[in-house]
Amino acid sequence: MSKLPVLKNISPMIPAGSDVEKSIAFYEQQLGFRTIHQEGNPITMAVVKRDSAEIFLLRNDDQHLAEGTTFRIQVDNIEQLYQEFQAKNGQIIHPNDELQTKPWGMKEFAVIDVAGVCITFYEPDN
Template sequence: MLTAIHPKLPMRDKIATRHYYINQLGFTDIGRIDYEAYLMLAKDDIEIHFFLFKDLNPLENYGQVYIRTNDVETLYETFLKNGVAIHPNDPLQVRPWGQKEFSLLDPDHNLLTFGQSV
């Protein structure tokens, strides 16, 4: 039956999106063919796909994904070391629902939340 999910998020600029995810977040490009309007990236056991949406207004973008991790503190520290801006309203913290998590916004304001059960 179901084995995986690969969210598709909007991007305005493929080069900027690719640079951010690869150089700051540590993803790799897994696309076998370089499509102008599509991008497939992976890190560890997850994939995120992106589709071109040139007219996207980042301040009106509600794209978001929740990514589970087994070492949220190390991931957080790695991102900080790489100069990744953490969402100012969501630094690493334990939430009432039993998750230790943090969030960030990519260049198109897609919200990525990383969490681990405590």
């Protein structure tokens, strides 16, 4: 009997702007990720990870591409994560998207990274 395929975590490849080192610093210092891989000198690609969330940061000078990129990360204990980010630097939380329960039943908030990418952290509101 064959097993059905199971999709696991998603690893987005996102534009990191022209200074990947600056993006790496943001993900490590502000969002609590750690760098698990990097390539190039200067760096052209890096992989950052926190728990099961893995993000590929790619050097890309197109500001419009970065500002048009958005993705979502599901979180357990979102209130604690929100407090962690506020304690580090409340400025990273998008002023129009602070922690709230949305009509579609998700507690969520968003941050904008140094390249302009929007990341929404969410947790089902049970």
